[in-house]
Amino acid sequence: MARPNAGTKGVPRLDRESQILDVASEHFGTHGFTATSVATVAENAGISKPLIYNYFGSKEGLYEACLDRGGALLADEMERVARGEAVGIERGMLTLGALFDLLEGRRHLWRLFFDTTAPSTGPIRDSVALYAGRIGRLADEGVGELMALAGNEDALDVSAMTSVWLGIVDSLVNWWIDHPDETADQMMQRCLRLLDALFGDAGTTGSRAEPHA
Template identity: 40%
Template sequence: MTTLSSRAGTKGVPRAARERQVLAAATEEFGRHGYEATTVAAIATRVGVTKPLLHQYFGSKQDLYLACLNPVGDRLLGALRGVMAQQDTGGPSTPLRVLHALFTALDGQGEAWFVPYDPSLPAGTDAALRAAHYRDAIDGLAAIGTAELLNAAGSSDPLDADALKHAWRGLCTALVRWWINHPDQSPEAMTRRCARLFGATRTLLATGEDST
């Protein structure tokens, strides 16, 4: 029986390169179909390796999910924390800067956004707990940002802040879903589109106020 080299996968592909292929495919599958509906066999077939080889590289399905989740979660948190730490210099508004950071972190892999927000994760597992950690951290940053916006608008109602936080997450999710269906759009193009949409929304709301 031939033993696989620690540096090479099948068909002459180095192991490190093959692992990157597996993680990219698995992240898309988990993000698109959810943990429960995704199978290791489907990921192996998509990459062109055997199921035993994939298990040898990553272990169980949960281990593979975590191998996808951790870099995605760290990348998202790093990008969002970086924006939140920046000083307002009179450029694009904080929401637009946050969206640009989000689009940049997800560039070419929009499905990754849905990996930590997977409702099909088995409750109480390491996968579910780790995903909850990232969700809580992302939502915590959103809560800070939305509270600052409401304070600037003169509202200190905590329920307003909670409602806006949930609305913001829904907006991000909807924009990423649209982006997945329009992969030709760059992060910069998406940010410019959001700026136009925000501007149109402000105009519509102002028109509604004038008519009351």
């Protein structure tokens, strides 16, 4: 009798790869690279361990594939917001709302890019750098617009504020991950309240009606 996790007949390769990446991303993002084994991913995906090696080559190759898929989802969504008409604080809040919506039900994707146990050289390093670069450029662009609206186009000020903004986003997403009962909409409303507390109603003008555009 065949083992229950051995067969893949009848499932197209792309569908099977997607299933494996769903399971692997959750394990890597929740438990970390070192604590996740290929055997565990295979068991939870209901397939054989050799099939993972056949598709991805190695545990590192599997992790890289998770990074590439997760990074593309995050960067594509931020770029979608950037193509809109919003600028300044409104663009920042729309970006946050889009992130929360995208990560709802798969918050583990965020932590794939901050795993200190993952290899820091080779293709994994290159994947992290690629998507960090795409996201960083979008942040720099958005912050530059915000600073220009305030009459400040000093390059170092923009650089410093971009670092601040990226730190705020990371802190908010990680806080949200640590509070799993908080929905994406509840988290967005919390962010709007925090912005009001810092800057008053002017800070969220134009952002209240469509926080998840």
